[in-house]
Amino acid sequence: MTGFRSTVINGMPSSFNEQTPREFEIDRFDEYAQYALDQPQEIHHYLGQLARHGELISAYLDDGRQSFLTTLLAIDTERGELFFDPPQSPEQSIAALQARQITFIVRIDRVKVQFRLNTLQATSHDQRPALKAAIPSMLLRLQRREHFRLEPPGGIPIRCSIAIAGKNSGTNSHDLPALDISGGGISLEAPIDLLDDLEPGSIFKDCRLEIPEECVLQINLQVRKVVEISSPEGPHTLRIGCSFVGVPAMRLGMIERYITRIERERTARNSGLVD
Secondary structure: OOEEEEEEEOOEEEEEEEOOOOOOHHHOHHHHHHHEEOOHHHHHHHHHHHHHHOOOEEEEEOOOOEEEEEOEEEEEOOOOEEEEOOOOOHHHHHHHHHOOOEEEEEEEOOEEEEEEEOOOEEEEEOOEEEEEEEOOOOEEEEOOOOOOOEOOOOOOOOEEEEEEEOOOOOEEEEEEEEEEEOOOEEEEEEEHHHHHHOOOOOEEEEEEEEEOOOEEEEEEEEEEEEEEEEEOOEEEEEEEEEEEEOOOHHHHHHHHHHHHHHHHHHHHHHOOOOO
C-alpha cells in the first residue's frame, strides 16, 4: 500500500510520498538528448526563473519512491550554488539529506523541465533553514513537438525583418508582420511580389524578430509553406509559414514567455478580471 504524509511549505501543502519507483527521462539520455541544455547561461536563465517566480518543484529521492514539494529560494551563480526550501518534518529532511540523488521536475511556461542533483546539504538562507546543492551541469527542457499558435493582439504587432536576395535584384530587407507565432515557428504576411523569392526549404539567417514589451531576437527561419491569401476588400498577400532553425533554447524561452503572458492577459479579460 502506498503511504502518504502531508506537511506545509510556506503555507502550502508539501507531500512526502512513498510510492513505486519512477522512470525519469533524464535516465534515457540517448532518447532525449535533443532536449538537453548544457550551456551555463541557459541553465542559469531557467533556474533564475524558478527562483524569481517561486514555482513549486517536485523533488524525487533516489529511484523516486519518495518525493516532496519544494521551491528554489535562490541561485548563486558566482559560487555555483542553489538554495531550496527544506521539508518541514525532521523525517523528511533526514531522507532528503541521505538521498544519493534527487531528481527535480517542474513546468516553466508550460514546458516540463527536469534536472538532477547528487546530494543536498543542510544550510541556511536569509536566516532560515535551507538545503544547498551545486548548480547542475545539465537540465532537460522537454518541449513537445506540438506547439500552441498565438495570434498577436491587434494594435501590438510582432515584426520580423528578413533579408531576401531577389532573383532579379540585390539583397533587400523586408519588415513583415506576424500572423501567428509558436514555440516552433512563425507565420508572416508578405506582399505578393515576393512570391518568386520565397521557396519552401529556403533558409533566412539572422532575421530580426521584434516581440513587443519583451525583446528583440536574432533568429534563423526556414520557409515551410507559402500560401496566397485573397481578400475581397484588399490586395492579395502571401502567408509564409516558417520554422525556427538552430535557435538557442533561451531565445525560444523568451518567445514562449511572451505567448504565455498574452494568453494570461486574454484569459483575464475574458473572465472580466481586467478591463
